Amino acid sequence: MATFDIIMPKMGESVLEATITKWFKKVGDAVEEEDVLFEIATDKVDSEIPSPVDGVLVKVLFEEGAVVPVGEIIAVVDLDGDASSVEVETETKSTETKTAETKTAETKTAEIKDTEPSKAKETEVVKTSTNDFSDTEKFYSPLIKSIASKENISVNELDGIQGSGHNGRLKKEDLLGYIQNRGSNVAKQVSAEPTKVSVASAPAPAVNAGEGDTIVKMDRMRKLIADHMVMSKQVSPHVTNFFEVDVTPLVLWRNKVKADFQKREGQKLTYMPVFIDAVAKALKQYPGINASTDGTNIILRKNVNIGIAVSLPSGNLIVPVVKNADQKSLLGITVDMNRLADEARNNKLSPDDIQGGTFTISNFGSFGNLTGTPIINQPQVAILATGNIEKKPAVLETPTGDVIAIRHIMMLALTYDHRIVDGALAGGFLKYLADSFAKFDMNRTV
Numbered sequence: 194m195a196t197f198d199i200i201m202p203k204m205g206e207s208v209l210e211a212t213i214t215k216w217f218k219k220v221g222d223a224v225e226e227e228d229v230l231f232e233i234a235t236d237k238v239d240s241e242i243p244s245p246v247d248g249v250l251v252k253v254l255f256e257e258g259a260v261v262p263v264g265e266i267i268a269v270v271d272l273d274g275d276a277s278s279v280e281v282e283t284e285t286k287s288t289e290t291k292t293a294e295t296k297t298a299e300t301k302t303a304e305i306k307d308t309e310p311s312k313a314k315e316t317e318v319v320k321t322s323t324n325d326f327s328d329t330e331k332f333y334s335p336l337i338k339s340i341a342s343k344e345n346i347s348v349n350e351l352d353g354i355q356g357s358g359h360n361g362r363l364k365k366e367d368l369l370g371y372i373q374n375r376g377s378n379v380a381k382q383v384s385a386e387p388t389k390v391s392v393a394s395a396p397a398p399a400v401n402a403g404e405g406d407t408i409v410k411m412d413r414m415r416k417l418i419a420d421h422m423v424m425s426k427q428v429s430p431h432v433t434n435f436f437e438v439d440v441t442p443l444v445l446w447r448n449k450v451k452a453d454f455q456k457r458e459g460q461k462l463t464y465m466p467v468f469i470d471a472v473a474k475a476l477k478q479y480p481g482i483n484a485s486t487d488g489t490n491i492i493l494r495k496n497v498n499i500g501i502a503v504s505l506p507s508g509n510l511i512v513p514v515v516k517n518a519d520q521k522s523l524l525g526i527t528v529d530m531n532r533l534a535d536e537a538r539n540n541k542l543s544p545d546d547i548q549g550g551t552f553t554i555s556n557f558g559s560f561g562n563l564t565g566t567p568i569i570n571q572p573q574v575a576i577l578a579t580g581n582i583e584k585k586p587a588v589l590e591t592p593t594g595d596v597i598a599i600r601h602i603m604m605l606a607l608t609y610d611h612r613i614v615d616g617a618l619a620g621g622f623l624k625y626l627a628d629s630f631a632k633f634d635m636n637r638t639v
Contacts, residue, residue: 197246199230199268201261210262211235218250224270231267234413238511238544248272340368414509425571429486429610433566434619436605438627440582443467444601446635454639458524462639465501466527468554468579471629473497473518476552479622481614483551485572491613500550500570501530503537511537512570514550523639558582564604574614577626580604603630 201211211233218230224244232241252269255261341351346368354371356363402408411419443464451462476483476497485492497519500512513533518526536542553576557565564580580603587600605627609619 195272196251197248197270197272198266199242199244199270201233201263201265201267202242203263210260212260213255213257213267214239215257216253217241218244220250220253222250224248224250233261235544238542238547239414239540240543241540244270246270246272337363337365337368340365340372344372346372412507412509414507414511418510421571422568425568428571429569429574430612431566431569431608432611432614432616432619433606433608434616434623435564436607436623436627438603438605438630439587439600440603440630440633441601442633442635443630444582446633446637449635450639458527460524460527460531462527464558464579464582465554465556466523466530467633468556468577469499469501469515469518469526469530470523471626472499472552472554472577474629475622475626477519478625479618481618482575482609482622484574484613485551486574486610486613487572494551496549496551498549498551500547500553501533502553502555502567503534505538511542511547512550512553513537513542513546514548516549523637527639553577554579558603564606566606567608569608569610574610574612575619575622576608578606578608580606 212235213231214234215232216230217232218224218228224230225247226245227243229241230244230250232239248270250268251271253267254269255265255267261267337351340346341348351363351368354363354367356367447462447464447467454460454462480493481491483494483497485494496517498514498516499518500514502510502512504510513536515521515526515529515533521529533542533546536546550570550573552573553567553570555565555567555576556579557563557567558579558581561581563583565578567576567578569576582601582603584599585602586597587602589596589598589600605623607619607623
């Protein structure tokens with residue numbers, strides 16, 4: 194029997210493991226190339242994983258909820274089989290799988306120290322745990338929950354441990370380091386970046402639900418967003434500058450070219466690609482905005498990777514990234530942005546699609562809002578809000594005197610990290626950006 198091993202794919206440079214959240218196929222099911230096999234979740238993105246081959250799924254090594262390292266074999270596909278030929282073998286394969294898993298778990302249990310329980314132990318411990326992890330807003334992997342339960346670490350105590358993972362996520366090494374120093378109440382800082390400042394969260398006030406109120410649990414992504422937003426406000430002193438800009442030339446140009454552009458390229462031309470193109474040019478002129486802060490060091494980014502905040506059908510938010518936007522034409526940016534937005538709404542983004550951003554744009558105007566004061570997407574130092582474009586009366590200077598005319602007006606808002614970005618730098622960046630819209634070339638080709 195020729196078989197093909199399905200392994201946990203690499204989900205980005207910093208992602209070492211992922212949680213299987215859903216299986217779309219079961220043992221005995223026929224699969225075709227590109228059929229979705231299972232869904233995974235990392236601390237960055239949820240992704241559906243397709244089958245790279247045709248065949249029949251004959252073995253599943255990890256169930257839903259399991260945390261699987263990158264490169265681990267997850268399932269096996271019989272390349273020669275069909276659904277009818279596997280029906281008789283399904284029970285045998287299931288038994289063989291369980292036996293193999295049990296032996297593997299026993300071997301690992303014997304080899305791993307008491308402070309590092311195996312996945313086989315993990316399931317058993319979680320079932321007997323008295324910790325109610327639904328009471329915490331933080332995301333903890335099953336392995337972390339297992340270790341905490343074994344060591345009698347309460348949820349409140351767990352919440353107080355500083356994590357070194359993405360967005361402060363608690364990793365196994367952090368928890369084991371804490372356990373080693375627990376007797377002296379010293380939490381070991383495992384982070385390889387000692388210059389970063391640890392930020393303590395203020396306790397949230399107690400809130401009671403009243404009669405008739407409905408309680409809705411945050412899903413995993415909403416919890417991650419909440420943690421990221423709170424962390425950003427605690428880390429960076431936020432300041433926002435506003436700029437009202439006349440975008441009439443831009444509006445007239447788009448109205449003139451959008452129909453032919455869509456017919457020729459098969460792409461819808463919105464304002465966002467123009468915003469991205471202008472922001473990329475502005476970031477090259479003002480590199481202090483395309484930066485990050487690492488303790489007392491300022492990192493000026495070479496690449497110009499612009500993230501776009503996209504609303505999902507679930508009500509959550511994700512920020513796919515247009516990479517190297519300064520090196521792309523307006524057509525290239527449009528194609529990239531439309532693809533990312535479509536894949537975001539259909540849960541098809543890969544972790545690489547949302548990593549590496551150096552600046553972010555949030556389009557409040559897509560909801561008809563005048564403007565907004567967005568929260569910085571750490572570790573970036575600034576974020577731009579674009580507002581709704583509205584017709585308003587405006588004073589125009591002409592050779593024969595001032596006149597009042599109807600113009601297309603948009604509000605820009607730049608929120609920035611006042612630790613390293615001052616008002617002069619932010620103001621200059623906004624002015625450059627506003628001028629590029631107000632003086633837009635109406636003869637520009639795309």
